[in-house]
Each structure stands twice: as structure tokens, then as C-alpha cells.
Amino acid sequence: MIVTARRAAGFCLLLLLALLGNATWVQAHKADTYDHMSGNRRPQIIRYQQPRGDILVADAPITGSPHTADSFDLAYGRSYTDGPLYAPVTGYASQLYGTSLLEGVEDDILAGTDPRLGAWPVITAVTRRRSAAGNVATTILPAAQQAAFNGLASTGNKGAVVALDPTTGAILALVSTPSYDPGAVAGANRAARAAWAALDGDPDRPMLNRALRETYPPGSTFKVVTAAAALASGTVADPDEPTATPDPYPLPETHTLLGNEADGCRNASLRHALTVSCNTVFAKLGVDMGAEVMRRQATAFGFDDPKLRIPVAVTRSVFPKSPDRPQTALSSIGQFDTRATPLQMAMVAAGIANDGEVMRPYLVERLTRDDGSTVVGTERQTLARAVPPSVARRLQRMMQDVVTTGTGGNARIDGAVVGGKTGTAQHGEQNRAVPYAWFIAYAKPSPDAKPAVAVAVVVEDGAADRADITGGGLAAPIAKAVMTAVLSR
């Protein structure tokens, strides 16, 4: 009986070992999955157990955390000052519906659970002691944000504006309309449910951050990228030499004729083609260089980067993979499957303004503790070198021509050097939908100064009259207002 008893004891031990193994599986291996599973209310409970940290704009909080209940659960809520203005920056923190954008990405800091908030981060990580909530200081410039928001709102259309500091990558304005008040969905009451249902069901999708999460055909603004590729690859040695371009340009291998809105595009020089926005010249250049050169140039400006974080995730902008020759022609003028976020087109303008160096865009200046000390600050970082400085300077002069003599006259600012490019992107079935109006630009306070601001504006679904919806008419004035706000800081 002793042998069998020992075996039975071994069996019992095995049972307990199985438990230990399973506990290890659940608590060590599956823990992260379970912690973030929908239905697990812990993140919410932790988030609202103590006053939530603030998101700062120009060192002033644009959020608050009022006491909402006396229970351990949902004791503190979230409030927003100027909610619709800053919604594309803050996102929402809702007691019912989770978090988005900065509220989501920096939740650990704002909730006080990030071990770096403690005096001894390693020990804090082990003891899991919660610190007072930290704050998130953004790079937003209130005047620029307000100018962009007012400008877009005055058109009454959907759209987005992004403004960058070209030399650092700091995001100065980030606007998306129609906007919403995140404070309306912050609570856990019936009003919040109703507000959520209305926002969620709204066909205009107010909670969509169009500046970061929507891609548009960039239209003629993409010609800047094509011009950069032509100059950098040596396909065009001198921007003032005439190009051998017919008008209209028959798309290769097809009977389709590509025309121009502007006059004087036949054999136009690169400079003139950009100034008046000739489709034919850039379509032909794209075909001559080939899709691979175009694609490489787009990637050098930041296209096709699925991992871009500011630290909020940004949707990838694309230049189509292996298009045929007629598709390459259309892709090179920002049509067909070329798609870009407003942030991406602001990065194109910023890269050219910054002598060819594209800085990594960032929205968070630094994370701070309750007492104001810095947890971590964002360092300026080069994302990519898009074109050599000499090419960048030629492009700058061409873009400045667009504003002084071309389609971008509405962006002219007295006493400042402004370079820009208009765009009117066709889209929809057979391009019949109301086009998108684009404008990208940069501005320097003086010819020898460093660039102060780069901006991209897109306005969807403009007025019914198609001819009026050009980037120069709708979008350029908004860009001008934003740049003026930055220049006068």
C-alpha cells in the first residue's frame, strides 16, 4: 500500500502543480490581454479614482477633473474648456466609452499609474504605488489653433488644418471640423449616452480626427513632391527650361487626353507648371521618371509609414504600389490612388521649407509631474531627408512664385516670405463629387530667416459651384490666417 500511496500523493501534487502552471499562464502570460479586454472595467475605475491630470496648451490647462461621485468608482470625471476647439488634440476621456487620442495615449500619465511619475520609478513599478496624476503639455499655439478653427468654421464645411514648426516638427495647430465637445460624452449619465449616440450616428462623423486619421487625394499639392523628384533625380536640370509636354497630354497606352485648367502649359517650364498648376507637365514627368522614383520620393517625405506616432497614431499616407503608366501619370498629380493625411502634406511643405529635412512631427512638448517637474520631454528629431538643400531652395523659390504670381495669391502676407501650392482634388465616382480644396504653405518672417510655420489645409465638399472650389479660393485664406497667427507670436 505504501507504493500506491506514494503514487496517489504524487497525483495530488500533480493536481496542485497543474494549478500553479495555469495560474502562471493566466497571471503572467495572458495578463496583458485580459487587462485590456473590453468588459474589464479596471482601466475605467483606475482612471477616475483620483483627480485626472490635465492637458496643457501654452502651459494653461484646457481640461479639468471635477469630483463627480463619493464612491471609489468614478469619483472624478473629465471636463474640457473650449472642447470643440481642442477636441482633435485631446480626444475624449469618457467614463462610459473609454479614451481616444492624447487622453488615450497618455492615459498612464494622466491617471497617475505611470511608474515614472514616482520619485523612484523602479520601486514604484514594483510596489505599484500610484502617484498624483501628471500633466501633458502640448506644442499647440492657441492663436494658431483658434485661427485655423475659425477659418474652417467660417466655410461651414468639413475639413482639417495642420500647422507645424518646420525646424522642430512641433505641431502648432491641429483642427478638424465638424468638431464636438468631448465634455458631452465624459460622464456616465443619460445625457452622455444620448450625446454619444448622436455623435456616433452623425453622418458627418464629428469624432473623426480628419487631420490625422483621414486620407484625401492630395491633388495638385502633390505636384510639389513630383517637382522634388524631378529636380532631385536630375530629370529636370533647370526649372526654367521648357519641358517637351504636349497640351493636352495623351495618357500613355490609352486614348484619354489629360487637359489643364490653366493656359500656357504646352512645353511649360517646371517653374511655370507649378505656378499655374499644369496637370500635363507633372503627369508626363511622373511617367518619365517611373513609379519607383516617385514612390521613393514620396516615402522620403514620410509617405507609407504605418508606424508614425505623434504620439497619437497617424494613418498611413500612400503612393500606389506598382501602378501602370497611365496610373503613374495620374498618381503624380495627386489623383488615382495617391492619398495623404493633412499632416502628411504639412510635412511636405515643412520639409521643403526646412531645406529638405523633414522633422518628426510631435504634439507633446513634455510630460510633467504634479509639481511641474518634467518626466520626459520630446527631443526634436529628423524623420528623413527628403531632398538635398539645393533642390529644397529651388523648390522654395518655385513655391514662393505660386503665391506671388500664381494660384496661391490669397495666401500672400505683407512683410513675410510665403511659399505655397494650391490643390483641387477630384474624387468620387468618375470624379463627379464636389472636389476637395487643398492648400499647403510655409512662411518665413524674412527672406534670410528660418521658416516659422508650415501648414496644410483641406476643405471637403465646398460650395455647389465646382469652379469655385479651388485651393486658392477656399483653403489659402485659412492657411494665411494660421501663418499670420504664428508669425505674430
Add this chain to the structure above:
Amino acid sequence: MSRWRRRETAAGEPLPPTRRNTEFLLLVFAVLVPVFAYANVGLARHGSIPPDTAKYGLGLGLLVLIAHILVRFFAPYADPVLLPIAALLNGLGLVLIYRLDLETPNVQAASSQLMWSAIGVILFAAVMIAVRDHRSLGKYAYLAAAVALFLMIVPVFFPAINGAKVWIRLGSFSLQPGEFAKIILVVFFASYLAGTRETLMMIGRRFCGVNLPRGRDLGPVLAVWLTSVGILVLERDLGTSVLYFGAFVVMLYVATARIGWILVGLILIALGAFVVGSAEPHVHSRVQNWMDPFASIHAGLGPGQLAQSLFCFAAGGLLGAGLGLGHSILVGFAAKSDFILATVGEELGLTGIAALLVLYALLVARGFRAGLTAPDAFGSLLAYGLSAVLAIQVFVVAGGVTALIPLTGMTMPFLAQGGSSVVTNWALIALLMKISDRGRRPLAPIEEPVPLPEEVRA
């Protein structure tokens, strides 16, 4: 047998130590750990040590001291580790329940659990004093079987609570007679097998290379199986039936060394479990829930209890959130009883779970050791059976709340809220200590063999 006689008859050799002082020292730790844990909860929640910490510590200390003094008189050579582990588990259980009481101001359970613990220690004392020799229990084998069956069947006539008919409810007072039945049933099994194991080992028929038992020997096995499945069907209690059957199979194997019978048993229980699991809706839903604990979330109904329990364990991670700082109350109504382990998992982490499992493993190992040193087959089998019951119960409960096996409504021995469970387990510990005392006692001459009842011997 007097003190004098014990010293005298050791044939000149030094007496083995009683280890009672070791037990006392371990008991000091077993009381201090829960007291510190209690203070810890207060510090974590209110920033101050609860004012009644001293009172609570003294209360627990007093209970344990009474048990210890009784052991000194009535089982002086008993294993010194059993009582401290039981005390520690019971103390920790009280702290965990007190901690969960903080989340449910309207339902306080810690004080009644303390009362049940006291009753448990009284039963412990009763076993210590009344059962002078464990062998005397063997005489009551068939009485035990009858009582056990009665206890198991009674709840059928009471309304189901939370889907399982395992309760007797009289006013606000509820009992789980199945808990008491488990010890009594093991007494019967041990007695039956001690009397018939020789016969069972010798006679059998070879069939397909396996030694199968004779029909008449198979009778009791079948009876137990039928009872188990009957409980499963009538009371919708998968856990208890697995517990009874598992304990019986283990004891049968230990007694007869017949793998073939174990196979028969396992096939039978698997068959029974499969049929009931697919036909009986309550059990069936438990199985479904086990296969996909998160189905209700995907269906938009929010997390079920098992999902909440898994969330607790996940939230605890390696080191836990700290006592008083977790959110295991989200589990819902059985957080203090069936799901008490989720609180351990969340607040003490994998470290705490591992420590707890080691405690149970030690308890089980010491139980088996008591069986190995017992002077008689009945005592050995009783000790093995009781230890196996502990191990299987821990496995069924802990495996259930961590989704290793389908969830069944049972309580973690000593830890969980539940009067019947605590009281029964104190009696179980008392029996194990009695057996180990008999085995380690230096005198241990088997003065006169305790006769087995005629019917069992036949």
C-alpha cells in the same frame, strides 16, 4: 497512559520529541501573518491600522491557543505542521473576507466567519477529546454510509440557491450538508476498503489484458458512482460529485493497486459527466462558459463571473495590487466564497497564489505522511482519503476560478466564506492529527487490535 509510563517504557532509548514547541512557534507565525495582513488592509484603505487589530489578533490567537493546548493533552505526538497551516489559512481567509466586506457595507461576513471558525475549533476539540483512537471510527462504517447518504440527499428537498441544490436553508441560516458528508463518506470508504482490500486484490477476471473486478465486488463502486451522478443530476453540483468520486477512486487504487479498476472508474465518471454535461442545462452552461469565458462580452452582455475572475488574476500579475487595493468585488455575488481565490490572485499576485498552493500542498503531503506512519490499514486509508479530498477540492475550486476546468460551486478549504466548509475542515485536520499522533507515538504498542465489524470483514 501517564506521563511517567511513557518515559519509562521507552526501553532506555531517548524519547522522540513531541514537536509541540515547534508547533507553538509556527502557530505564533500563523497568527502574526493574518494580523499583519489585517493591519495592511487598514493602512492601504484608510491610512491607519484598524483600531481592533489587537482584539482581532487576540481572538484568533486565543482560538489557536485552545486548539494547541488540546493537542498537547490529547494528541501530543501529532504532526506539528498541520495545525499552524490550518490556522494560517483560516486567518488569511478572515482577512480576505474582512477586506471584501469593505466593498459591501450592507453585507458583512467576516464576523460570522469568525463565529464559524470558533465553532470549527470547538469541533476540532470535540474530535480531539471524543475520538480517543481513530480505529474506533472503523466500527461505524455502514452507519457512516447511511448518514453520508442522508446528508447528501437532504438538500434535494430544499430550493436551489444560485442554481445548485446543495443548501439547507432555515431562515437566515444555511448549511451545506455535503461538506460534512465528505468526511463521513471517507470514513466509510476507508473502513470498507480496509476490510475487503485483500479480497479485491486477489480475485478478478482478466479481460482484454485488464484485471476486472467481480460483479459482487463491483457493487459498492457502482453504488458510489450512481450516488455521485445522482447528486450531479438532482443537485446540479458537478464539483461535489467529482470530489466524492475522485476521493473514492484514489482510495480504491491505494488499497488495491488495480489500475484496471481506476480505468473503469474514470470511464464511468467521464461518461456520467459527459451525459450530464450535455443534457443538464445548468451544468451544460458551466461547460460552455469554461470553453469560452468571454462569450458574454462578445454577445454584448458584459463579462460573466468567470471572465471577471480571470480579469482579477490578470490584474494581479506577478506581485499583486496589494491587499485592499484590488477590484475583485467586480466578480459579484460569490466573491467571498467560491471566488475568494480571485481576491488572492489580484491583491497578492502570482506570488501569493503560489504561496497559498504551497501551503495546501504541505497540508496534503503531511496528511499522506500521517497515512504512511499509521499503524493500521484503516487509519492509513482514512488519512489518504482525507488528504486526497483536500487536494481534489483545492484543484476543483482553484481550477474552476482560473478556467483550468469547468467552474463548480465549491469552497476553498479554510479560506472561503462558508460555515459548513470551515467547520468540516477543522474536523478533518483533527482527524489527520489524531492519526499522525498514533503513528508517531513511541509507545504505540497495538494493545489490542480494534476488531472490524463482521459484515465489513466478510
